[in-house]
Amino acid sequence: MDNNPPLKRVIVREQWCKACGICIAFCPRQALSADTSGKPTWNTDVCVRCGLCEQRCPDFAIYLEEVNALG
Amino acid sequence: MSSLADKYLRGHKMPHIWCPGCGNGIITHAVLRAIDQLQWERDDIVIVSGIGCSSRAPGYLDFNTLHTTHGRALAFATGVKHGNPRLKVIVLTGDGDCAAIGGNHLIHACRRNIDITAIVYNNSIYGMTSGQFSPLTPTGSLATTAPYGNIDRAFDLCDLATAAGASFVARSTTYHANHLRDMIVHGLQNEGFSLIEAMTHCPTYFGRRNRIGGPVEMLKMQQEQAIPVQRAASMTQEQLEGKYLIGELHNQQMPEFCALYEQVIQKAGGGNQR
Numbered sequence: 467m468d469n470n471p472p473l474k475r476v477i478v479r480e481q482w483c484k485a486c487g488i489c490i491a492f493c494p495r496q497a498l499s500a501d502t503s504g505k506p507t508w509n510t511d512v513c514v515r516c517g518l519c520e521q522r523c524p525d526f527a528i529y530l531e532e533v534n535a536l537g
Numbered sequence: 538m539s540s541l542a543d544k545y546l547r548g549h550k551m552p553h554i555w556c557p558g559c560g561n562g563i564i565t566h567a568v569l570r571a572i573d574q575l576q577w578e579r580d581d582i583v584i585v586s587g588i589g590c591s592s593r594a595p596g597y598l599d600f601n602t603l604h605t606t607h608g609r610a611l612a613f614a615t616g617v618k619h620g621n622p623r624l625k626v627i628v629l630t631g632d633g634d635c636a637a638i639g640g641n642h643l644i645h646a647c648r649r650n651i652d653i654t655a656i657v658y659n660n661s662i663y664g665m666t667s668g669q670f671s672p673l674t675p676t677g678s679l680a681t682t683a684p685y686g687n688i689d690r691a692f693d694l695c696d697l698a699t700a701a702g703a704s705f706v707a708r709s710t711t712y713h714a715n716h717l718r719d720m721i722v723h724g725l726q727n728e729g730f731s732l733i734e735a736m737t738h739c740p741t742y743f744g745r746r747n748r749i750g751g752p753v754e755m756l757k758m759q760q761e762q763a764i765p766v767q768r769a770a771s772m773t774q775e776q777l778e779g780k781y782l783i784g785e786l787h788n789q790q791m792p793e794f795c796a797l798y799e800q801v802i803q804k805a806g807g808g809n810q811r
Contacts, residue, residue, distance in 0.1 A: 477540075482551055486558030486740075491753040520540075521570075521714040522756070524562030525552060529540040 474515045474530045476508040483527035489519035545569045545579075547599045554593060558752025560711035560737030564658050565594045567714055567735070568627070571721035582625050585614040587639060589631035590665045590739075591658030608639030611646045614653050622795035625725070628655040632673035633663045636692055640672070647701035647730050651794035654724045654731040657694060660739040668742030679746045694734050699787040704729030706787035710736040712759040713783060723785065729793045736763065736781070 476498075485504030497513035498506040506519070506528060520529045542551070546569075555561045572582065585603040586592035587610035595602035601624075605613040610628045618626045635643055635657050646653060662680060663669040670680035670687045673694060677686045695706045705727035709717035717735055724731035738744060738755035749755055766784035769777060 479542075484552070484557035486752050488558060488752055488756065492756070518714075521566065521718075522563055522711070523566070524555065524557075524559050524752075526540070526542040526546065526562060526566060527552075529542070531540070 473533045475510070475533055476513060476515075476519070477529055477531050478506055478508070479525075479527045479529075480505060482525045484525050486524060488522050488524065489528050492522055493519055541566070541569050541573060544573070545599055546597050550597050553597055555590065556739075556741045558738075558740045558755075559590070559664075560660065560735075560739075560752075560755075561591050561594065561658055563711040563714055564591075564656065564717065564735045564737055565597070565629070567718040567721055568594075568629070568656060569598070570718045571725060574718070574722055575725060577625060577725075581623070582627065583614075583617050584627045584629060585610045585617065586629045587631070587634040588665075589634045589663070590660070591629060591631040592634055594629045594658075608634055608637070609642065610634065611639060611642040611653065611655065614655075615642075615646060615649075615651055618651055618653055618795060619798070622652070622799070626653045627725070628653055630655060630657055631664075631671075632657060632659040632661065632694075633669075633671040636672040636694055636697075643698070643732075644701040647698050647703040647732070649794040650702055650704050650729040650791050652728055652730070654721070654727070654733070656721060656724075657732065657734045658737055659694065659734050660737045660743060662739050662743040664739045664742050668739075668746060678743070681742075681746075695732065695782075695786050698730075698732040702730070702791070703732050703787070704789055704791050704793075705731040705785075706734075707732075707785045708734040708736065708781065708783045710759040710763050710783060711738065712756045713763065716783065720785065723788075727788070728796075729791060736783075 483505045490498045495512045497509045501507045583601045584595045586595045588607035610630050614626045614628045661674050669682040698706050707720040709720045724733045740752045744755045763783045764780045766782045
């Protein structure tokens, strides 16, 4: 087990997202919820950074980004 | 850090034209993840497509790309590969493009076992032209050209490719996006003709007309219908009714076309000219 796994955050490209709801429906931890336009809002506390949202996004609109500890 | 999209997409062409929830983007993403995993040089890769929704994909991909005529992606790809066998040639095609108008090119690419990887975006319908049935539309399904239900039987494209001589044949779905990436990786690594049938969904012209629901419901249907080939071995014919197999369905190494042709060149004494 890596004692210092890289930190990751979920980024949503608002302009590419078409609000299809796939990422929200299939998130295994319900870490994504729809905003008023149907696009995902990320709950950092319950997200386990599995990346399933990124893999099933038809629009390349959601992805995990590594952040360095200082950033 | 940037995403795969930043690395491999032509950003100025995005967002793409596919409908909300269309599976084409999921397959295209899986192709990019497979290429990235193999760490192939971008300049060595040629991506070829025909006509249809799925065939729009290469337009968004920052590689050497060819958007060709309807059904002829494999014919163009054969020319590219034959002209420069060092190139890694990938064909992105749809169920109509590949199995109907391009069906003849498909069987002969399989028969030659030329080192091309074809990824078939099978959404069961002609999406771009508003939902006519294709040779892969399931029997009984509704289409604009089958308002009382499709009476044709669908090809099993994987069985067809296997029978025609392809050396690697696999199937996966957009629901199983990681598995799909793995099947594409295996196909790309195979030295010979590889066909990967990617089961996807057209929420606009198939899901809505057949009252399946939206993209989420269509992905759930894939989850229910797709049976890993290993698990199917212990299931009865009755249990497999209405299901389809996913996984590696055929893998048999055979001489590759360009390698055989190189031998012809050597025999003819022209080896120094290449």
